[in-house]
Amino acid sequence: MAAIEIRDLTLAYGDLKVLDRLNLDVREGEFVVLLGPSGCGKSTLLDCIAGLADVTEGQVHIGGRNVTWEEPSARGIGMVFQSYALYPQMTVRGNMAFGLRNAGMAKSEIAERIDRAAMTLQIEPLLDRKPAALSGGQRQRVAIGRALVRDVDVFLFDEPLSNLDAKLRAELRVEIKRLHERLGNTMIYVTHDQIEALTLADRIALLRGGIVQQYADPRTIYMKPANLFVAGFIGSPAMSMLEVVTAGGGTLRLGETVIDMEGYDGSVPAEAGRRLILGVRPEHVAIGPETGSDRSARVDLDEPMGSDSLLWLTLEGQTLSARADPDHGLTEGDQVSVRLDPARASLFDAETEIRL
């Protein structure tokens, strides 16, 4: 088991900074997901931890040891890749033995470790096959096995499930979670899939442009996004963003409508007339029959999604989505009343985009 510390890490190609003075602490045995859109630097960060990319500045510590300039094999890590990266000319057994043989381990010890890992991952019948004869899910299992036999403190996953179809992805996701619970290793997992991030992570580090936007547990990230980017990135269907103005006394004005923010866990600016953005997740918007007193919105579009239905509404000229029961019986053009839950909403400064 080992903790990981990343100190002021910068990686630049000429003027282009892929990572910019990045700091990240991973506790022993923690499962951390690096999440972000493509090009945000999450895979590069993982490569830096693995020793596969030349760091421009800063340091990487694993288990209290500065490994910034160590070879990947000397860092006590195992890595699993998106394309599985199995050696095509070797059998499954050969793939798993390769690293151990390079380390000069005794044959009996290698065989023993392979057997143990194969049992854990239930790939014993596959040991003498070549990767080409395996399905995608089996290949990824072997790739995990290859990391497993190394008996390392830290597991690094680089989008391991992205090449699999949706069903297999869900299955292996659960399996990885079980594996973590069983082994208790420190795991760092890169993905662009927020479902994977939210389900697997102890903590999520959301990256953009080589900078950590927020580093927190999934619940906090989802409920209290640190800024507009995080709020927009996390959650599907996406959070609705409403342009509002402070009206003093803890209230906001949305067009003609006044919204009381009583119960909001952040601070609502006292002065009136400040431009803010109110973020509300669709499931925190309650709709009901029009009453005349409540805020009234117009139904624009109904998107049935199986278990529930997404209603697109226009409220004071702004677009808002709400999760509703699929049997809501509303049609386009209907007027409904809308209630927002201030305790579960987020307020952002329109200029700095930071949550208040």
Added chain:
Amino acid sequence: MSDSARSAAADPSGPVPTGPRPRRRVSRGNVMLYGTLIVIAVYYLLPLYVMVVTSLKGMPEIRVGNIFAPPVEVTFEPWVKAWGEACTGLNCDGLSRGFWNSVSILVPSVVLSIAVSSISGYALTAWRFRGSETFFTILIFGAFIPYQVMLYPLVILLRELGLYGSLWGLVLVHTIFGMPILTLLFRNYFATVPKELIKAARVDGAEFWTIFLKILAPMSLPIFVVAVILQVTGIWNDFLFGVVFTRPETYPMTVQLNNIVNSVQGVKEYNVNMAATILTGLVPLTVYFVSGKLFVRGIAAGAVKG
């Protein structure tokens, strides 16, 4: 699919397609197409045919007959003579010496040029450093420089190294001039190998040579075969380097063939000449017919942009 649609598809009395039925096989266009192809094929095959029939005739028959006529009396004497007795200047031991010279040039040249180029291509894809691409660009541009420009400096270079006129000198020359196309070939091929594979190997503790020998080379056998085809035909067919960088005793087969056929002394023996020509073309032709599509891949390699 609805019930009515299914029955319509299954029922032969259902909707009938309108318009002329498209004709198959022996349309006029097809006759033209295959006719043209066959005529052109005959044109391409004719020289090979003439070579073979000429080499199987006696000189008297050649003097009276026409070159397209098959031999009346088949004789293998021209072949025997071409292989063992034909003269170049004062030497009269036939093409056999040139053949063995070519073999002993070919084998080390092919091995060395492929070894050096594949490693360069590997280093260029997986272990770039500042400036490595610049050297590669120079190398590729070098492929277009006429050899004539670099011939004399190479003569001097080899003389300084004490290799001028020796077998190893020529091997070195073939390695040098094979490098641009082969390095491009290997670089482009290795570039298609997922980067993650090399990353995985590094995590597994493999270093530069281990990754190449244990991971990359074994999974790239087809491209090595392509390279071998390219080099065997290229080096076997070389004339210029052979004539510049070897001495008469070590002339490769092409040079010796030219000397035999175009020697001004004695009576021209066309049947022997053609037998000698076929013998010289036999190695690349065999490689060509055996390798099939891999040969095509080899020559197209230069055209694939990297």
Added chain:
Amino acid sequence: MDETGRPRRPLRNLSAKLAMLPMILTALVVFVGGTLWTVVHSFTDSKLLPRLDWAGLEQYDRLWSSDRWLVSIENLVIYGVLSLVFSFLIGFVLAALLDQKIRFEDTFRTIFLYPFALSFIVTGLVWQWLLNPDFGIQSVLRDWGWDVTVDPLYDPGIVIYGVLVAGLWQGTGFVMCLMLAGLRGIDEDIWKAARVDGIPKWKTYLFVVLPMMRPVMVTALVIVTAGIVKLYDLIVAQTGGGPGIASEVPAKYVYDFMFRAQNLGQGFAASTMMLVTVAIILIPWAYLEFGGKRR
């Protein structure tokens, strides 16, 4: 904290740098160094041995007033232009014919391409025999009662066309192969779209497919042209430069002056001119290719 244990730059990836050494040496010493050396020595009056006695443009003066060089250049231009036009024309037509989803495609392709596997020496000798006035095609045609003259190799006026026939026989298959690869690289949907729009096949080839094959065309053009400038073996085998000097080419001029006539300066000047020719073709191409990438 300071960066402890950071390896010094030049020592990083030492194996990779060592592995690339042969390539670097080839590029710098042979290609760049050798070329510069020859260009520099083309301005000297080197005879038997290379010397740095400056002679200005004297070698070039002599070169361009030499009949043999002028004939060589003329031959190269005729051979080059016709060889490009015909090998591309025939190559494209053959590729288009093979692209009609025909049966025995592999057989036909094998037949059209096999001469490319043969050396120029073999090619030259075969066609020397076929064009032999006493026993070759001419004699056959005359036996059949046609009083024609097919004797290019002994007619100074047309000898280069005799060489051209042999060169085309050898090299057209290569162009065809590149074109075929280009045709196969074109999206099937283009053909479907053209058929839906009711465009005749030949028009699709000419106005839709051909422009799309520009990259393959340009690459083939550069490779074939670079090959044409090097034309040497074929001449040596088929005509020996004769009759007289009627089929001389620049590459042969260089060789003869460097290694036979012991007049190195002339050889260097002539080879430098070959380099200039290639540069004229190569530089616009490189500009298009690499200038385009930057955009």
